[in-house]
Amino acid sequence: MTDAPAELLPARERRGRRILWLVRALAGDPMAVAAAIWLLIVVLAILADSLSLLGDNRISLKARNLPPFNFSQSWTLWLGADALGRPLLVRLIQAASTTIGIALMTVLTSLIGGTLLGVIAAYFGGIAGNIIMRICDIILGFPTLLVALFGLYLFGPSVSNLVIVLAVTRMPAYIRVARAETLEVRERLFVDAARVFGGGPVWILRNHILPSVAPTMLTLASVNLAMVMLFESGLSYLGLGIQPPAVSWGLMVAQGQGYLSSAWWLGFFPGLAVMFTTMSFNLLANWFRIVNDPSQHWRLVSRRR
Amino acid sequence: MALLEVNDLRVSFDTAAGRILALNGVSFSLNRGEVLALLGESGSGKSVTASAIMDLVPNPPGAIDHGSIRFDGSELLQLPRQERRDLCGDRIALIFQDALAALNPVYPVGWQIAEMFRIHGRTVQGGVEKAVIDLLTAIGIPDPERRAKQYPHEFSGGMRQRIMIAMAVALEPDVIIADEPTTALDVTIQAQVVDLLNAIRKRSDAGMIFITHDLGVVAELADRVAVMYAGRIVETASVFELFDDARHPYSVGLLASQPRMDTDEDELVPIPGSAPNPAALPSGCAFRTRCPRAEKLCAEVVPHLETVGPGREVACHFPVSPA
Numbered sequence: 001m002t003d004a005p006a007e008l009l010p011a012r013e014r015r016g017r018r019i020l021w022l023v024r025a026l027a028g029d030p031m032a033v034a035a036a037i038w039l040l041i042v043v044l045a046i047l048a049d050s051l052s053l054l055g056d057n058r059i060s061l062k063a064r065n066l067p068p069f070n071f072s073q074s075w076t077l078w079l080g081a082d083a084l085g086r087p088l089l090v091r092l093i094q095a096a097s098t099t100i101g102i103a104l105m106t107v108l109t110s111l112i113g114g115t116l117l118g119v120i121a122a123y124f125g126g127i128a129g130n131i132i133m134r135i136c137d138i139i140l141g142f143p144t145l146l147v148a149l150f151g152l153y154l155f156g157p158s159v160s161n162l163v164i165v166l167a168v169t170r171m172p173a174y175i176r177v178a179r180a181e182t183l184e185v186r187e188r189l190f191v192d193a194a195r196v197f198g199g200g201p202v203w204i205l206r207n208h209i210l211p212s213v214a215p216t217m218l219t220l221a222s223v224n225l226a227m228v229m230l231f232e233s234g235l236s237y238l239g240l241g242i243q244p245p246a247v248s249w250g251l252m253v254a255q256g257q258g259y260l261s262s263a264w265w266l267g268f269f270p271g272l273a274v275m276f277t278t279m280s281f282n283l284l285a286n287w288f289r290i291v292n293d294p295s296q297h298w299r300l301v302s303r304r305r
Numbered sequence: 306m307a308l309l310e311v312n313d314l315r316v317s318f319d320t321a322a323g324r325i326l327a328l329n330g331v332s333f334s335l336n337r338g339e340v341l342a343l344l345g346e347s348g349s350g351k352s353v354t355a356s357a358i359m360d361l362v363p364n365p366p367g368a369i370d371h372g373s374i375r376f377d378g379s380e381l382l383q384l385p386r387q388e389r390r391d392l393c394g395d396r397i398a399l400i401f402q403d404a405l406a407a408l409n410p411v412y413p414v415g416w417q418i419a420e421m422f423r424i425h426g427r428t429v430q431g432g433v434e435k436a437v438i439d440l441l442t443a444i445g446i447p448d449p450e451r452r453a454k455q456y457p458h459e460f461s462g463g464m465r466q467r468i469m470i471a472m473a474v475a476l477e478p479d480v481i482i483a484d485e486p487t488t489a490l491d492v493t494i495q496a497q498v499v500d501l502l503n504a505i506r507k508r509s510d511a512g513m514i515f516i517t518h519d520l521g522v523v524a525e526l527a528d529r530v531a532v533m534y535a536g537r538i539v540e541t542a543s544v545f546e547l548f549d550d551a552r553h554p555y556s557v558g559l560l561a562s563q564p565r566m567d568t569d570e571d572e573l574v575p576i577p578g579s580a581p582n583p584a585a586l587p588s589g590c591a592f593r594t595r596c597p598r599a600e601k602l603c604a605e606v607v608p609h610l611e612t613v614g615p616g617r618e619v620a621c622h623f624p625v626s627p628a
Contacts, residue, residue, distance in 0.1 A: 189401060189403060189406035189407045190407055192401075193409075194424075195393070196359050196361060196393055196398075196401075198391060198393045198424045207420070208409055211411050212411065292411075294411055295410065295458050
């Protein structure tokens with residue numbers, strides 16, 4: 001709707017006022033505020049790390065498996081230290097950029113690719129639709145982990161290969177959901193109306209089908225974000241994901257597993273980070289869905305407590 | 306030459322009960338500035354006629370088997386896709402019965418009216434925004450600047466139907482097809498919508514096909530009436546002729562089953578029986594099983610439309626004699 005006449009759109013659709021409106025809508029949902037704050041902290045931490053503001057991350061044998069909440073130490077050691085004496089907080093932040101980066105890239109790839117393929121398969125059907133759906137069936141026919149392992153074994157473990165393998169194995173779910181949604185929306189009267197008023201297939205797909213399918217796809221993507229993070233940790237655990245010395249939350253959980261009885265914090269804090277982050281994405285996705293549903297968004301702006 | 310000419314149109318659908326004929330040779334014509342009412346019971350093929358003209362017959366299961374639809378000299382059924390699409394909305398527009406379902410819930414109504422201009426790449430003097438506000442004013446929406454930014458669910462049923470009308474007439478089409486636009490509305494709102502539709506149509510001198518089963522609306526709005534039964538047109542007449550002196554027994558029955566204020570008759574006379582199953586139409590005349598005048602010939606020979614007077618056609622072997 002980029003070329004829509006701005007005057008005809010409500011404030012929330014106009015570029016200038018959109019941000020203000022979003023802030024106001026965010027204030028209506030306390031859970032989304034908490035989620036946004038958490039993600040903001042994570043982003044700031046990643047930024048601080050990339051500007052090397054976090055101090056050293058050197059191996060220190062004196063601090064081996066230092067327990068957390070020892071506030072007499074430097075603040076980087078407040079969450080304890082790992083088996084090599086590296087401050088856990090710094091490690092967590094360094095892992096955040098890898099984990100979130102991979103998860104976001106994977107989900108975005110499968111979201112965009114899956115939605116497009118699913119919508120095309122449903123709207124045009126025919127041979128192309130059949131080919132797309134049968135390929136999905138084939139991918140779904142194998143255990144996801146097996147496909148991922150095979151792919152990573154063939155192409156070698158690297159961040160880009162990890163993203164591609166994870167995206168491809170998750171994509172059939174998106175394609176199927178997008179296809180089912182499109183089949184339903186396609187039969188709605190407003191699609192017929194758009195055709196009667198002269199809209200071609202591209203116009204209808206872009207302006208009528210996609211906006212109706214998007215909320216469902218977005219919800220699916222937010223759920224999948226958590227799954228992808230866990231999947232990535234699983235693959236890293238098996239040695240085919242992130243390779244040390246690079247680090248991800250999943251890898252940290254895997255490495256901490258051996259110390260669970262003696263140094264619980266090694267696995268606990270990365271696990272907690274995964275949980276908070278996935279929950280934040282889910283809450284924000286839910287808020288975003290409501291914001292973009294015209295018959296629901298009043299809930300966010302007009303609630304008085 | 307007529308603006309829109311439909312000739313011997315046949316449309317069929319594949320169903321579980323076999324192939325059924327929804328339209329079985331429908332012919333009519335529409336002139337500029339004229340209102341033609343398509344009158345008939347549910348299932349008589351009124352809406353399918355509109356769908357066929359607007360290229361909305363779902364294929365499969367439906368198919369246009371035969372016939373021609375000529376609009377302004379060009380044959381719609383043979384036009385390339387793109388050209389036909391360009392006509393839709395621009396020169397021929399359809400008003401849906403269910404405005405709530407026909408409006409996209411995720412866009413403000415102003416956006417949807419503006420969509421008409423954008424689909425057809427029209428630029429208007431003063432901008433599309435102004436054109437939309439003008440249209441909303443013309444259809445009597447108060448405070449149009451504010452209302453344009455609201456969503457379909459924030460409007461009442463009558464207002465939504467008016468917005469539907471505003472969309473249909475936005476590009477001043479030559480032919481407006483209104484598919485039961487008042488059926489879902491209150492009686493008071495019905496009158497307003499009919500008046501509005503008529504006023505807007507008169508302004509651009511468009512021809513209109515008004516699909517309805519409401520005789521009151523027909524009497525108020527139409528110039529000519531085509532009565533449909535079981536996928537065929539059984540009688541065409543001017544609106545006065547039909548009400549004063551209907552010839553086809555079905556038209557007579559339809560008029561008799563409508564309450565009237567101008568006669569003393571206490572009882573309504575319904576047409577006996579019910580509309581025939583389209584998968585198993587009676588042989589010969591489809592109406593014969595419910596017809597008080599049916600004879601042996603009716604079961605054997607299908608009656609075709611025959612001219613019985615200027616602009617009058619009846620498809621009946623034994624038409625009711627002139628009053």
